[in-house]
Structure formats: structure tokens, C-alpha cells
Amino acid sequence: MQQVPFCFINGRRWITNLQVPGVLCSLSTEELLTKIQEWGLDVTEAEAQRFRDNEVDGDTVDCGLTETMVAYLFQASFKKQVKFNQFVSRMKESSVTLTLQTVSPEDWQPSTSSTSISNENTLRLPASFEIPRFPKNLQLKLDNKEPCHKNPRDRHTIIRVPYEAVAQYTMYPTNSEYVQAVKTLVTKYPFLKDREGNGYGPCVQGEDLLSIDAHLKVLQCQYQKMQPDTMMVHNRMQQTFAWRQKEIADGMPVEDVLKKYPFLGMPTGLCNELGWIQPTTGNVSQRFREGLSCVAAKVIGLTRGKTPLYQLYLDARKEALTDDLPDLDTRAALLFLPYVFKEKLDLFVILGEVHPKTPYPTVQLLHEDWKPVFSRSAPNIVKLDGSEVCRSSCIFEGIISSFCLYFVFNLAYPKHLKNTLIFLQKYIVKIDEDEDRPLPITVTRQINLLY
Incomplete structure (x- = not known):
């Protein structure tokens, strides 16, 4: 997998976390039903109607259906439920995932391995590469120089758009080509530049397994108290927010999420979470x-x-x-x-x-x-x-x-x-x-x- 521009987080270089949707999320309900049947899963008219009534399209499935939802769609058939889950897993394999991970110093230099993967006819990124326009709502924020890169959803879009633009020229961009794209982005919107490091990527708040584990221990300890430290809980929940949202996006069951983050089981915790997901909501x-x-x-x-x-x-x-x-x-x-x-x-x-x-x-x-x-x-x-x-x-x-x-x-x-x-x-x-x-x-x- 190709490397992408680095960000400095806590003094270390990191690869930006990104998941680019595959074919699944673009399917309408009827297209999804067709794909399911082409895959070999026989869908009855009653089952198909439940898909339509609940507006289950590719985007809904890509976001993650719970076990209860799948059981509702394919009632009284464990076999169909299992095969449907297999179908979803197979479709999601077509998406491109860039994992958040530390990068060793010897890997900081541009990789040349990608050129051996691509064929001779692969196009390369032109010197005059331009960043396309973003979705209307996000484009307005960028034009107004709002710090939208601090919002996880907006940040993912800011990263995804250049990636998809580069993919129009080559499916195997070199590290230098991706850096070229993000340089263009930062030149156009200088306020997105990192405060530290090379600045070629939107800000990412970094945490690793050890730091997350430490935060969770504090949260569990505070939850056992009759009067938790409100400020401490708020800070630790905010520090684990990005990690938690990724776990939810990856399909962690509701019950497991609540066990791991018990303060989400409180009205104030849910309101705070929505505030971090949508910072403009305020109270x-x-x-x-x-x-x-x-x-x-x-x-x-x-x-x-x-x-x-x-x-x-x-x-x-x-x-x-x-x-x-x-x-x-x-x-x-x-x-x-x-x-x-x-x-x-x-x-x-x-x-x-x-x-x-x-x-x-x-x-x-x-x-x-x-x-x-x-x-x-x-x-x-x-x-x-x-x-x-x-x-x-x-x-x-x-x-x-x-x-x-x-x-x-x-x-x-x-x-x-x-x-x-x-x-x-x-x-x-x-x-x-x-x-x-x-x-x-x-x-x-x-x-x-x-x-």
C-alpha cells in the first residue's frame, strides 16, 4: 500500500488515517438488491420490500448494519444473514484503507516500489495539478477560512478529495506525487498547514494503544465514583473521541461501546459526543x-x-x-x-x-x-x-x-x-x-x- 504525506503528532511522524469508500456506498437500494442476488443470495419479495421500506441502500450498509437490523431484513434464516454479512465483507474489500501507524525513519524517503506495480501505460500526476472543488458546505467553510480540519468528518473529506483527484491520474501514486497534491492543497488553503512537521496534511490528533488504554482506565475509575470529576471526564472523552468514532465506524457493537466508554451511557455524554461530531451545534x-x-x-x-x-x-x-x-x-x-x-x-x-x-x-x-x-x-x-x-x-x-x-x-x-x-x-x-x-x-x- 502506498504511503501518504506525514503529519507530526507528539513529535513523531504518522500516516494519516483515511478510508476511501468503495463501490458499495454508491449503490441505490435496487442496485444493492441486484448485486446481492448476483452474488448468489436469493432475496424474496418480502425481504426486498423490507430493504425498500427501511431505505437500506449501499451507503446504509457501508455505515454498518447491526446484527438486529440484518436479522430483521432476513427473518427466520440464519443462512441468509451469514451470507449477507459475507457479501458485505467482500464488497468492502474493494475500498482503500490507509491505516494510522508510526513510520520508521528509513521509510520516510519516497518509495519507488509503486512504479514496479503500475504498468507502463499508467498516467502520472501533471505538474499543473489542481485541487477540485469540495462539497458545497465544506467549500464554503474553506473559503471563509474556518478551521474545519479540526472536525473529524470535514477532515476526512479534506483528505479524501485530493486522494480521489490523484486517483484519476494513477491508481499507484508515489509518495512524492501525493505530497505534490497536498502541497497544492496547503498552498490554496494555508490555514490547513500543520503547526509542526512538513505541514503536508490536515491536523490529526494522535493517540496510540497505550495512551488510549490510560485514558480508558481513568474513565472507568471516574465512572465508579459517586461524584466523577466532570472536567477530567470531559477531557478524557474528548481525547479518545477520534479513536472511539473509528471503533464505531468499524462495527463495534453498541453494547461493547457502552462498556468501554460508560459515559456515553449518560445524556450529557451523548450531547457532548454530538458536539464533537458537529462542532457548530454548541449546547x-x-x-x-x-x-x-x-x-x-x-x-x-x-x-x-x-x-x-x-x-x-x-x-x-x-x-x-x-x-x-x-x-x-x-x-x-x-x-x-x-x-x-x-x-x-x-x-x-x-x-x-x-x-x-x-x-x-x-x-x-x-x-x-x-x-x-x-x-x-x-x-x-x-x-x-x-x-x-x-x-x-x-x-x-x-x-x-x-x-x-x-x-x-x-x-x-x-x-x-x-x-x-x-x-x-x-x-x-x-x-x-x-x-x-x-x-x-x-x-x-x-x-x-x-x-
């Missing part, structure tokens, strides 16, 4: 509160008489103190949003000890009726893929934690809540990852009614 809880307060009255008005919860909301409002009414209306608006977007609340929030109907993030109320849900105290459990993630004391905190899980575990939105979650993402928390992709008509129509 997630505050974003929710402020965003919902602006539309609460209209959401409640649009759902008047259209949900059995509406009368319970009116009853709770009569019993509430005047000072509590704004918060009560905010909680009601959050619960009523799925009805506004013609979606089902009972696939998002459930009552009692019943098992969630889907493996997606779900808020399970510990009460057996809906009335207490509008009060300040509504104890609940947030679940994902059958595992208990965290507990919270009110529905507002539970739903925020559930929303954060989609980003923490890189999950695609399920069809049954997609419009509601898109609205929360773009208009309440103000995360706009797919700026170029138009909103569904249902969302656009309702947004025009809310604002």
Missing part, C-alpha cells in the same frame, strides 16, 4: 429548547384534535403552574412533531416494559400511561438495538439523547421517522450536512406552515 439541549419554543404554538395548533394525546396535554396544562407552562408546551411540541409530519409517535416513544418494535433509537417510558409524559418528571430508558443506552428523568432529555444516537453511531434515519428527524436536524439543532439535497416535499410543506 444541544439549549438548541432544542430555543428551536422548539419558536414553533411550539403552531405545532400544538396543527395537531389539535388529531392525536389522542391532545386532551391529556390540555388536562396537564390545567393542572400546571403558570411558570411551568412554557416548558410544558415545549415538551408537548416535541411529542406532537411526528403527527405534524404524518409519522407515528409509538415508533419513537413507547410505554411500559414492551420490547421496542425497531432496533433504532427508542425512548421507553417507565409509566404505563401517557399522562405523566407532559410533566417535568417522566422517567424513561433510551434503547438502541435492544441495548439500554441511558436513563433520563424527563421526556425532553430522553428524546434529545435518542436524537444524538443517530450521529454517535452514524445511523441512517428510519423511514417511519425520517421527516421528523430531518426537521429536528436542520431547523431545531441546525445541522445541515446535505445542503445540496432538496428536502422531501412533506417536510417543505409543513415547514412553510410552521414558520
Whole structure:
């Protein structure tokens, strides 16, 4: 595998960590189903429909389906589940992975082995090589000289775009050719240059197995305490963030992630994680509160008489103190949003000890009726893929934690809540990852009614 430009981290040279998507992530749902059947796995119409209903395309599979999700797609057939996992593994082998690793001094010089691999007709990188434009949202950040390279998702894109541009000329670039590409990048955007080293790569926060193990021991120790050191926990979680996100991206089960990083099993830990994934969000809880307060009255008005919860909301409002009414209306608006977007609340929030109907993030109320849900105290459990993630004391905190899980575990939105979650993402928390992709008509129509 070819080396790429080095970065200086803690006084050592490192290869930048990067995974370039292969063919899998570009497949639509129908193309994915075709590939699966071409591979030799017989898919029934019912199974194919489950793929369509849950919008399982190549990108979704590439992000990583859990065992529960695969079992749902191929019900009552262990053989198909195993063969599907084999198919995914085989497809992922076509992706290019550059692993984060230390580089010995003797390997710092440009490698010439790649020339022996490529054939005589391979094109070489031209002297006038130019960096192509980045995705619209990222390009705007670069043009405004924002430190977007400190955001892991943006950093990966910043690295990936030059790689893919170089690959247009040669599949076997030499180290000097890749350095040439990144030099061009740094010349165009000087603020991306490393503070130390040769500067030919976006900043990467480096950790190794020993340092990660030390951080984890501190976190486990703090978790056992009645009153953990909040600042210490925050710092150690931030230092292990990039490592943790890679483990999640590599398919670490939810249960194992929570055992290794127990503070992710707390609402504040999930909000902090979303803040590191999307640095522009700031205080997630505050974003929710402020965003919902602006539309609460209209959401409640649009759902008047259209949900059995509406009368319970009116009853709770009569019993509430005047000072509590704004918060009560905010909680009601959050619960009523799925009805506004013609979606089902009972696939998002459930009552009692019943098992969630889907493996997606779900808020399970510990009460057996809906009335207490509008009060300040509504104890609940947030679940994902059958595992208990965290507990919270009110529905507002539970739903925020559930929303954060989609980003923490890189999950695609399920069809049954997609419009509601898109609205929360773009208009309440103000995360706009797919700026170029138009909103569904249902969302656009309702947004025009809310604002």
C-alpha cells in the first residue's frame, strides 16, 4: 500500500488515517438488491420490500448494519444473514484503507516500489495539478477560512478529495506525487498547514494503544465514583473521541461501546459526543429548547384534535403552574412533531416494559400511561438495538439523547421517522450536512406552515 504525506503528532511522524469508500456506498437500494442476488443470495419479495421500506441502500450498509437490523431484513434464516454479512465483507474489500501507524525513519524517503506495480501505460500526476472543488458546505467553510480540519468528518473529506483527484491520474501514486497534491492543497488553503512537521496534511490528533488504554482506565475509575470529576471526564472523552468514532465506524457493537466508554451511557455524554461530531451545534439541549419554543404554538395548533394525546396535554396544562407552562408546551411540541409530519409517535416513544418494535433509537417510558409524559418528571430508558443506552428523568432529555444516537453511531434515519428527524436536524439543532439535497416535499410543506 502506498504511503501518504506525514503529519507530526507528539513529535513523531504518522500516516494519516483515511478510508476511501468503495463501490458499495454508491449503490441505490435496487442496485444493492441486484448485486446481492448476483452474488448468489436469493432475496424474496418480502425481504426486498423490507430493504425498500427501511431505505437500506449501499451507503446504509457501508455505515454498518447491526446484527438486529440484518436479522430483521432476513427473518427466520440464519443462512441468509451469514451470507449477507459475507457479501458485505467482500464488497468492502474493494475500498482503500490507509491505516494510522508510526513510520520508521528509513521509510520516510519516497518509495519507488509503486512504479514496479503500475504498468507502463499508467498516467502520472501533471505538474499543473489542481485541487477540485469540495462539497458545497465544506467549500464554503474553506473559503471563509474556518478551521474545519479540526472536525473529524470535514477532515476526512479534506483528505479524501485530493486522494480521489490523484486517483484519476494513477491508481499507484508515489509518495512524492501525493505530497505534490497536498502541497497544492496547503498552498490554496494555508490555514490547513500543520503547526509542526512538513505541514503536508490536515491536523490529526494522535493517540496510540497505550495512551488510549490510560485514558480508558481513568474513565472507568471516574465512572465508579459517586461524584466523577466532570472536567477530567470531559477531557478524557474528548481525547479518545477520534479513536472511539473509528471503533464505531468499524462495527463495534453498541453494547461493547457502552462498556468501554460508560459515559456515553449518560445524556450529557451523548450531547457532548454530538458536539464533537458537529462542532457548530454548541449546547444541544439549549438548541432544542430555543428551536422548539419558536414553533411550539403552531405545532400544538396543527395537531389539535388529531392525536389522542391532545386532551391529556390540555388536562396537564390545567393542572400546571403558570411558570411551568412554557416548558410544558415545549415538551408537548416535541411529542406532537411526528403527527405534524404524518409519522407515528409509538415508533419513537413507547410505554411500559414492551420490547421496542425497531432496533433504532427508542425512548421507553417507565409509566404505563401517557399522562405523566407532559410533566417535568417522566422517567424513561433510551434503547438502541435492544441495548439500554441511558436513563433520563424527563421526556425532553430522553428524546434529545435518542436524537444524538443517530450521529454517535452514524445511523441512517428510519423511514417511519425520517421527516421528523430531518426537521429536528436542520431547523431545531441546525445541522445541515446535505445542503445540496432538496428536502422531501412533506417536510417543505409543513415547514412553510410552521414558520
